[in-house]
Amino acid sequence: ATLVGQFTIGGMTCAACVNSVEGILRDLPGVKRAVVALATSLGEVEYDPNVISKDEIVTAIEDAGFEGSLVQ
Ligand code: 9UX
Numbered sequence: 260a261t262l263v264g265q266f267t268i269g270g271m272t273c274a275a276c277v278n279s280v281e282g283i284l285r286d287l288p289g290v291k292r293a294v295v296a297l298a299t300s301l302g303e304v305e306y307d308p309n310v311i312s313k314d315e316i317v318t319a320i321e322d323a324g325f326e327g328s329l330v331q
Contacts, residue, residue, distance in 0.1 A: 260308060260309060262307075262308050263303060263306075264306060265301060265302070265303050266304065266317065266330060267328050268280055268295060268325050270325040270326050271295070271300060273297075276297070280293075280295050281294070287316065288310050289307040289311035290305070291307065317329055
């Protein structure tokens with residue numbers, strides 16, 4: 260199964276931040292696709308809910324030093 264979650268990611272101020280967050284998300288087990296936009300502070304993550312949860316994705320964003328929260 261695959262779900263798409265949308266997250267707000269606070270604290271990104273440059274393109275390197277975006278690359279960093281995308282890399283972190285893409286390296287998580289169960290994440291198939293991750294796209295992060297600097298202008299909107301939004302990230303869209305396609306993931307397998309049998310492998311990783313929305314909360315775990317938020318925690319990974321927080322552990323990377325950004326403020327993550329779930330949109331839907
Ligand atoms: Mo550079 Mo972006 O140190 O927050 S990666 S500003």
